[in-house]
Amino acid sequence: MKHGANRLLVVALPLLVVGFGWGLATLFELRFASGDLYPAYSTLRADPMGSKALFDGLADVRGIEARRFYGLPDHIGDGRDTTLFVIGASVGAPEFVDPAEAKELEDFVRGGGRLVMSFRPIMTSPGAFRRELMELGENAFDPANQGKKKDSAAKRKPGKSPPPKPAKQDANVDESAEKSDAKSGEKSEARKRPPRRRSLLGDERRLRAVSLYERWGFKRAFRDLPESADRDPESVNVTRKDAPPDFPPLLTWHTAVHFKELTNAWRVLYARDADPVLIERPLGKGTVVVCADAWPFSNEALRSERRPALLAWFAGANRVMLFDETHHGIEAHPGVAAMLRRYNLHGLLGALLLLALLHIWRNAVHFVPPLHEETAGGAGAVLGKDSASGFVNLLRRSIPRVELIHTCFAEWKKSCGHQPKNQRRAAEMQGALDSGFAKIGGTAHPVDAYRELSRIATEQK
Template identity: 30%
Template sequence: MRFARGDVYPAYSSLRADALGTRAFFDALGLLRGSGPDGVERSLKPLEKTRPEPPRTLILAGVNRHQWLSTNDKTFEALDAAVRAGTRLVVTFRATPFEAPEVKKNVSRKRGRDADAGGTPAPRPENKPAPPPFDWQTRWSLALSSDADETPGAVRHGGSDTSGAVANLTRFPDTLPWRSGMTFDLNPSLPPPSPPGKRVSTRPMRITQSTGDSASPWRVLYTRANRPVLIERTLGKGSLVFASDSFFVSNEALQRNRATALLAWLVGPHDRIIFDESHLGVEEDTGIAALARRYGLGAAFVTLLLFAALFVWRRMALFVPPPAEEPVVGLGDYRPTAGIEALLRRSVPRKNLASVCLAEWRATARPEDIARADAAIAPHAAHPAEAHNAALRALRRR
C-alpha cells in the first residue's frame, strides 16, 4: 500500500501520489502528450550522464539548495551543454532553511590530520593540472539568496511582459501560494542588498517585472518582497527556468490552487518531457541482475547455472578411485556360421560329408528328384565336390 501511495519516495517525486508528490502533474502530461521515449517519461540515471541531444524539457522538482550548491562540475557541464543544444531545464527548489548544514573539517586521509590545522594536501602532478571548476553562477548570471520571509505567503505577479517573450502572460494567476523564503540574485557580481537570513517585512509592496538590472538576461515572472522567485532566460538554443519553491507543481497545489496556464508554460514547447528522479536519490540499478530481469533472461541464467553444475559434477574427483576395467578380448574374424562349421568338422569326416548331406536331403526330397541325383552322383563318387555340383546341375529345373 505504501508503494501505491508513493510515500516511500522523496517529496516532489513523480512516483509519489500523496500531497507531497508530483505524480498528478506527471500523469496529466502523459494523458496530453503520451508516454514513452517520445512523450513523458522518468529518468533514473545520474544527471552527469545527460546527453545534449535531442531537445526536450527536463524537470528537476524539489531540488535541495544545499545539494545544488555542492553538485559536481560534470553535472553542471552536462546540463549546460543540453540547454545550449535546445533543452528547456526547469529547476524548482524545495522550502528548506537557507543556512547550510555544518560541515566537518577536511580530514586528510593520507596524513591523518586536519587540513585546516596545518596539514598540507599532496600536490597535484605537474603533467595533470586541475580542470577549471564550472562556475554556473557566472555562466548563468544567477545566484541563490534569502531575502524574503520564511513564513508561507503569496507571490504576486510582476505585471505585463514588456518584452513579449512570454505568451499569454495575463492568463497567469495574480498570486500563488509560496512556501519558500529563498530568492534569486540576478546580478551575482554585485553584493547582495541584505545579509542572508535577514527577515524582510511582508507588508504590501509595489511589485515590478525586473529587479532593476536592465542588462540581466533573466525575465522575472513572480516576485516576493520585491525579490524574484520565478524567472526564465534563454541560453543558446534552449532555456532555463528557476523557481525558489516547488509547491505549485505538487499534487496538493493541483487540487487546491491549480495554475493551468503557468504549468503549460512551464513545460515549454517540447513534446518530450522528462521528470528527473536521480537528484532526489531515486536511481536505477544498472547491475547484471537488473539487466537480466529487464530483458527476461532469468530462465537462461538458471539453465546456464544448471549446465555449470553438471560440468562440475562430471569433472569432480571421487574420494574412492574407480576400479580398473578389464581389457576386452577381440573376436577377430568371427562369422555367424563358425559354430556350425566347427561342429561339422568334429562330427563328420571329410570323405563322408557328401553322403551325409545327400542322406539329409533324401529325407524330404521327391522320388523323381532322388533318382536324377543318384544318376548324376554315381560317376563322381570319389570326389565329393564334383558329385555335389553334378547333383545341382541334374536337379536344376528347366
C-alpha cells in the same frame, strides 16, 4: 483414508503458498502506494508532498512521453525535444556542482533542451535560523539535536520561561553547587568558541566544484516569510511581471528564497514585491527556468491551486518530459537482470534455462534400461565380470593351491577356535591334517578336503 489425506495436503500446500505470496505482495503494494517513503517532491510520492500527479498528468497527454531519470546508464542526452524537471532541489546544491555535471547540463540546454529547476521551500533565512540555533546551546549544530531544539523553540511562547525545578535537599548541596558552577563555566567557554562546521564536499571536490549561480548570471537571497500570531510562517502572494497575459496575476508562495543580481539575459515572470522568484533565460538553442518554490509542482498545489497555463509553460513545446530523481538520492544501480533487459537477452536466458532443465532430466531419467548384474552362482557368469570371480582370482594370485586348506583352517581357528565347544573339533581337524589327509586334499582334492573339515566343524556330538 490416509491416501485421501495425502492428496488433500498436496492440493492445499500450493494454495497456501500462493495465498501467502499474494498477501505479502498486497501489503507491499499498500505500503508503497502512498509513496511517503520517498523524499518530498519526488514523482514517486503520491501524498500531498510529492509530485506524482504532475508526472501522471503529463504521461496521459497524447503525444507526450514522461520518464523518470535515475542516472546511469543513459544520462540525460543531448536535450533535443526534451524538458528536464529538477523539482525540490536544495537551494545550496547549485553552489557546488561537479564540472562534468555542469557541462552535461549546459550541453543539454544548448542542444535544444529546456531545464526547469525549483527549490525546496525554506520558511526563514538560513542565517537567522543558524543564529537562533546558536542561542539555544553549544550542541545546536549537532544534527541529532537540531530537530528537537527547533520544535522546542517554536513551542515556547515569547516572554515565558519554563518554571524552575525545586531544589533537592541533601547533604552534598555545596558539592553539587560547585559541580554545576564548573559545568556552566565550561558551557560558557564552549559558547564563545566558534562551532566547527562540516564542509558540504571534500576539500578536493570543493576546489574543483563550480557554481551554477555564477555561470548563469544570478545569485540567491533570502527574505523571511511573515509569521502568524502563533509564530507560524505564512505564505505570501507573488505578482506577475513579464509573463504571458493568460498567467494568473497572483501566485501563492511558500519560501523565503528569491534571486538578485540578475544579468540582462534573464526575464522575470513573477516577483515578490521587487524580488524575482520565477525567472527564465535562453542558453544556446534551449532555455533555463529557475523557480524559487517547488510547491506549484506538488500534488497539493495541483489539487487546491491548479494553474494549467503555468504548468503548460513549464513543460514547453517538447515531446519528452524527463523528471530527475537523482537529486533526491534515488539512483539506479543496474544489475545482471537490468543488463539482460537492456540488451534484449531474454532468448539467451530462456535457452540457458532449457539446457539446465534438459541436464536435470538426463540425469534423472534413463533412456536405456540398466543391465542387471547376475549373482556369482547364477548361470551365465563370466570370469572377471563380477565380485565372486574377482575374489577367486585374488585368492589364486595370493595363496598357493597346496596352502589353501591350511589357510582356511588357520582362519577358522582365529574366528571360532577359541570357543570351548570348538577346541575339540580343532584338535580333530588338526589330527586329520597331520595324518596325511592334507596331502590328498591339499594337492589332489581341495574340495573334498574342505568338505571333510566342514563336516568335523558342524558335526553334532
